[in-house]
Amino acid sequence: EPEVTQTPSHQVTQMGQEVILRCVPISNHLYFYWYRQILGQKVEFLVSFYNNEISEKSEIFDDQFSVERPDGSNFTLKIRSTKLEDSAMYFCASSEAFQGAEAFFGQGTRLTVV
Amino acid sequence: GQQLNQSPQSMFIQEGEDVSMNCTSSSIFNTWLWYKQDPGEGPVLLIALYKAGELTSNGRLTAQFGITRKDSFLNISASIPSDVGIYFCAGQLGNYGGSQGNLIFGKGTKLSVKP
Numbered sequence: 001e002p003e004v005t006q007t008p009s010h011q012v013t014q015m016g017q018e019v020i021l022r023c024v025p026i027s028n029h030l031y032f033y034w035y036r037q038i039l040g041q042k043v044e045f046l047v048s049f050y051n052n053e054i055s056e057k058s059e060i061f062d063d064q065f066s067v068e069r070p071d072g073s074n075f076t077l078k079i080r081s082t083k084l085e086d087s088a089m090y091f092c093a094s095s096e097a098f099q100g101a102e103a104f105f106g107q108g109t110r111l112t113v114v
Numbered sequence: 115g116q117q118l119n120q121s122p123q124s125m126f127i128q129e130g131e132d133v134s135m136n137c138t139s140s141s142i143f144n145t146w147l148w149y150k151q152d153p154g155e156g157p158v159l160l161i162a163l164y165k166a167g168e169l170t171s172n173g174r175l176t177a178q179f180g181i182t183r184k185d186s187f188l189n190i191s192a193s194i195p196s197d198v199g200i201y202f203c204a205g206q207l208g209n210y211g212g213s214q215g216n217l218i219f220g221k222g223t224k225l226s227v228k229p
Binding site: 044 | 220
């Protein structure tokens, strides 16, 4: 069964360092997303991406964040200068369409900023 | 911003009991999705609903898309220990909210099942 895969599963980084979280969406999906879940809280939308550009972003997705599709299979989230409050689970998701389609999530990357 | 009110926050039930949880909002959604999340894992899609009034089943799970498009419920019949986890509702505003497709999540219902 096709699935969204994310690497690494756990990333520990020093405050102020840059991190790149990687995702391989389901191969025939064209719409990609990043979500964040702070421990014990709900899942929050960060950004959606289609046709090599950002479609929508939330207030959380400020200038320290960026996304990229560097090749035909990977989708990355970069956090330029990490802060303690960036510690969370980051989930990548993909879907066949923006609306009326099921979004499938990866297993997540646990980011710990120390 | 738009919010989903999910209830109850937690449930502790006996194995074999039926479970019901729901989500409500003041906003109109064009899609409702129900996910289950195990500790340290990503949300796993259980049921997707696309039409107002739609009632959909997936094994022991049944979910409905409210007629007003502002609510949805999920029922689990004859619960078993592996049903333990956190259940999230998620709505997609679509055209009704000018959204490009992102999901708004409820805060989750934590289900504990006692054998």
